[in-house]
Amino acid sequence: MNRDNNHTPLKRCSMLTKRIIPCLDIKHGRTVKGVSFTSLQDAGDPVELAARYSENGADELTLLDITATLEGRSTFLKVVEEVAAAVSIPFTVGGGISTERQVELLLSRGADKVSVNTAAIIDPSLIDRLASAFGNQCIVVAIDARFTGSKWEVMSHAGTKGTGKIAIQWAKEVYHRGAGEILLTSFTADGSRQGFSLDITKDVSCSVNIPVIASGGAGKPGHFLDVFTKGQADAALAAGIFHYGVVSIARVKAYLAKNGISVR
């Protein structure tokens, strides 16, 4: 396939670079999923891992709290504080956020943005309230979507429950309610390493006027090129391939730059 001259023209030409965002899943204050940075003293330490990704060219980080307990939450706050002190790039935190108070705590500990998911599905007005209290630039709405064979359905509760909502309609709604960014995860592609779900990414990206981060399915540098050109994503998030060292952020960026994508 000749990719050199057949890029879908980028809808909006600017010097703004495409962002590559590694995601760290954090449970009880430790990163989960294997990590293959052999030079790390403690691969489970989110602070050390965040600092390493920051040095290696990550444009932002996402920290996802996958603990459900209250003790887990306070441990997570401490991680957020330590990452904020150590790392000089922006980071988003998510996982179980449902109240203004939680957002206030996370932002005051140094998080730049928060992402909400299930709580916003249960009570969409949460998005309006958070956007008006903290500014829409720091409110990310995470949308987990699955292709049912006929439509892209929004999933809640970490992808375990179908909601009946159509992804594109939910994306438009969260945009109108004041979300500053959408993190779109394809549960159909997630973990497959067969590439991002390009069609739904493009549909969402073209129907809202806020940045869209594509997530799920990254397996090689070409997948990132595809999601930025055909998928029209503004940023791409990946976990496994970076953690396991399948490919480095530097290699992804070098490949993108070679193919005409503006990266940092």
Add this chain to the structure above:
Amino acid sequence: MSQCIKIIHYKAGNIASVTHALSRLGVQAGLATSPDHLKGTDKLIFPGVGHAKPAMEVLRQTGMNEAIRNYRNPVLGICLGMQLMAEASEEGPMEGLGIFPGSIKRFSDEVKVPHMGWNSLHELSSPLFKGVNEGSHVYFVHSYYLPVSQFAVASCEYATRFTASIAKDNFFGVQFHPEKSGTTGALILKNFLAL
């Protein structure tokens, strides 16, 4: 000689990021919430995120608007902080501190708003950018911008060319977030501290 640096704290700033960034440079900054906190300070940092109008209200209520205007040592406005130092803003709309000429405008809907991510700096002309290369990337998050004027000391492009940094007398402003812009941002903050 250690300097007394304070961060203006008025409920609209993400002060944790700025505090951490200064701390990484070995500077422990205090917070200033009222005009008398400015006495004896060598430099001020004026951060800001969120909506312009309520932020300006807080500055007026606390008298910080006049205090900033009359301050004679270096001040660095960051993001909304910089925008509040302009004459006026479409966001609100509202009147600003009037330190920098020009009026804040909203990006057109031809581009995604907010302008979020790493973009490049051009036309650098200030001691703030000593050692910073043309085209260096820094992190932006904003929906409104200040058009370029004779006081611009760095520009950036997103649908239009806009002021990435501005300087007039003792007042400096950056539209991007140096505290979140990796090593480039750290160098810019260091340059400000060295003024």
